[in-house]
Amino acid sequence: ERLGALLRAMPKAELHIHVEGSLEPELIFALAERNGVALPYPSVEALRAAYAFSNLQSFLDIYYAGASVLRTEQDFFDMAWAYLQRAAADGVVRAEIFFDPQTHTARGVPMGVVIEGLHRACVQAQSQLGVSAALILCFLRHLSEEDALQTLEAALPWRDRFIGVGLDSSELGHPPEKFARVFARAAELGLHRVAHAGEEGPPAYIWGALDALHVERIDHGVQAAQDAALLARLARDRVPLTVCPLSNVRLRVFPDLAQHNLRALLDAGLCVTIHSDDPAYFGGYLLDNYRLTFDALGLDAGHARLLAANSIDASFAAPTDKARWR
Numbered sequence: 001e002r003l004g005a006l007l008r009a010m011p012k013a014e015l016h017i018h019v020e021g022s023l024e025p026e027l028i029f030a031l032a033e034r035n036g037v038a039l040p041y042p043s044v045e046a047l048r049a050a051y052a053f054s055n056l057q058s059f060l061d062i063y064y065a066g067a068s069v070l071r072t073e074q075d076f077f078d079m080a081w082a083y084l085q086r087a088a089a090d091g092v093v094r095a096e097i098f099f100d101p102q103t104h105t106a107r108g109v110p111m112g113v114v115i116e117g118l119h120r121a122c123v124q125a126q127s128q129l130g131v132s133a134a135l136i137l138c139f140l141r142h143l144s145e146e147d148a149l150q151t152l153e154a155a156l157p158w159r160d161r162f163i164g165v166g167l168d169s170s171e172l173g174h175p176p177e178k179f180a181r182v183f184a185r186a187a188e189l190g191l192h193r194v195a196h197a198g199e200e201g202p203p204a205y206i207w208g209a210l211d212a213l214h215v216e217r218i219d220h221g222v223q224a225a226q227d228a229a230l231l232a233r234l235a236r237d238r239v240p241l242t243v244c245p246l247s248n249v250r251l252r253v254f255p256d257l258a259q260h261n262l263r264a265l266l267d268a269g270l271c272v273t274i275h276s277d278d279p280a281y282f283g284g285y286l287l288d289n290y291r292l293t294f295d296a297l298g299l300d301a302g303h304a305r306l307l308a309a310n311s312i313d314a315s316f317a318a319p320t321d322k323a324r325w326r
């Protein structure tokens with residue numbers, strides 16, 4: 001109906017998408033065959049049936065296993081290109097795509113293979129789809145800061161191929177302060193900075209991302225609702241929260257979409273945006289996240305325009321592009 005059509009048509013920015021989380025089971029099997037990699041699942045259906053998660057870690061275990069089929073530059077291109085075509089169909093005009101280089105370099109895949117394959121898909125997205133696409137290099141927080149520092153240095157020959165750094169993987173037990181030096185180094189290099197915080201972790205991790213990492217956006221951040229002073233800080237500084245509703249339900253952060261706090265965060269005056277996180281694993285791409293959340297929370301056309309405008313504002317796109325999309 002009309003709201004659904006509006007949600008598709010509005011120019012939107014996708015700011016919280018892990019490219020490895022866009023790897024559909026069909027492509028996992030195709031790449032496994034192409035590369036001669038053995039999978040511990042007999043079929044696409046059996047793999048998909050394993051996508052029943054009880055928390056973040058139970059998802060991450062299967063997500064890293066899925067990523068193990070990625071070996072060549074063409075594999076990284078094919079994965080990112082499949083995602084970008086779906087994003088374009090959902091009305092995405094700008095995509096800032098997370099990738100986890102350590103997942104690949106630890107298996108012996110060279111940094112250049114990862115980055116060049118993803119970059120080629122971003123370039124083709126602009127020319128063939130009219131989608132502006134950029135890469136954000138994420139550090140795995142379950143690994144050491146030393147490993148993150150070495151990863152950043154290893155990526156510097158491709159410095160112009162990514163716009164920023166992020167922080168993802170297992171949150172609990174790995175507070176932002178652990179990565180203060182590598183984020184300071186990223187700032188020196190002129191890179192944008194974002195971090196997952198307050199997905200499963202406490203409000204203290206969001207404070208840490210702001211004050212120790214000096215991030216420009218918080219990924220997830222839904223646990224901020226537990227801390228009134230933090231809500232005031234996020235509203236005052238207009239720090240965007242890149243919220244992923246279907247992810248939060250699949251990883252049991254909220255029991256169902258109707259109990260998601262996205263509307264409460266908007267009502268508290270925060271710059272909230274909607275994204276897909278790991279769409280191949282969580283049951284939907286960007287437009288599915290919008291439509292299902294709007295249904296469950298009773299949001300209207302005014303909310304639609306606000307959320308889409310927030311996503312453009314919160315992006316790291318050039319001001320001239322932002323003006324065109326608003």
Ligand code: ADE
Pocket residue numbers: 018021056063168169170171196199247277278
């Ligand atoms: N890596 C991929 N998806 C993630 C999520 N939702 N939280 C933390 N790390 C991730």
Ligand code: ZN
Pocket residue numbers: 016018168196219277
């Ligand atoms: Zn995420």
